[in-house]
Amino acid sequence: MAKKKTKPAAKAAPAPAYGSARRMIVTYVDGRWTDNLAIRRYDLELKEEGLSLTIDVTPRERIGKTKIAREAYRDFVARRRKLHVIQIGKPTLRAQLRKRLKKLEDRRVEVRFSADGASVTYPAAIVLGPDEVILNLG
Numbered sequence: 001m002a003k004k005k006t007k008p009a010a011k012a013a014p015a016p017a018y019g020s021a022r023r024m025i026v027t028y029v030d031g032r033w034t035d036n037l038a039i040r041r042y043d044l045e046l047k048e049e050g051l052s053l054t055i056d057v058t059p060r061e062r063i064g065k066t067k068i069a070r071e072a073y074r075d076f077v078a079r080r081r082k083l084h085v086i087q088i089g090k091p092t093l094r095a096q097l098r099k100r101l102k103k104l105e106d107r108r109v110e111v112r113f114s115a116d117g118a119s120v121t122y123p124a125a126i127v128l129g130p131d132e133v134i135l136n137l138g
Contacts, residue, residue: 017044017096023060025087028079036060036072042093046100050108053097053124053135055086057115073115080113080120086135094133097126111135 021039038060045052057076059069101109112121122137 017093017100018042019090019092019096021088021090021093023089024055024057026076026083027085027087029082029084034072034075036065036069037076039088039090044093044096044100046103050110051097051100051104052110052112054112054114057113077116077118080115080118083113083120083122083137085137086111087132088135089132091131094128094131097133098128101126101128111137 018041020041023035024037024039025033025035026037027033036059038058040056040058042056043052043054045054057073059066059073061069109124109126110121111124112119125136127134127136
């Protein structure tokens with residue numbers, strides 16, 4: 001009796017990843033920085049042209065720091081075209097990025113930020129630290 005050869009099952013594309021993060025550190029091109037912003041929601045999607053990370057930015061309001069967080073948010077909206085480095089301490093996002101970056105080969109990585117109805121997209125280089133993600137923009 002001859003054995004039938006079976007084809008390996010095709011791997012399904014991973015479902016889009018999403019989540020939120022309580023803290024995001026933003027550094028601007030002039031060296032100023034803030035840690036008073038948070039990620040309301042992020043979506044991570046592997047597309048034909050590359051990896052797309054969409055981040056919905058919100059103020060990181062804490063007791064006694066609401067005014068500072070709202071000022072940082074207004075500053076982010078005004079200076080959204082002058083971002084330099086973003087650091088996100090979210091181990092889940094790090095794991096999701098690592099999984100998708102393995103499948104990328106040499107395709108593009110883009111990050112889209114949206115805040116207060118305005119958005120901007122950057123090409124990005126991603127550095128995965130022990131428990132954080134660093135996005136070098138530009």
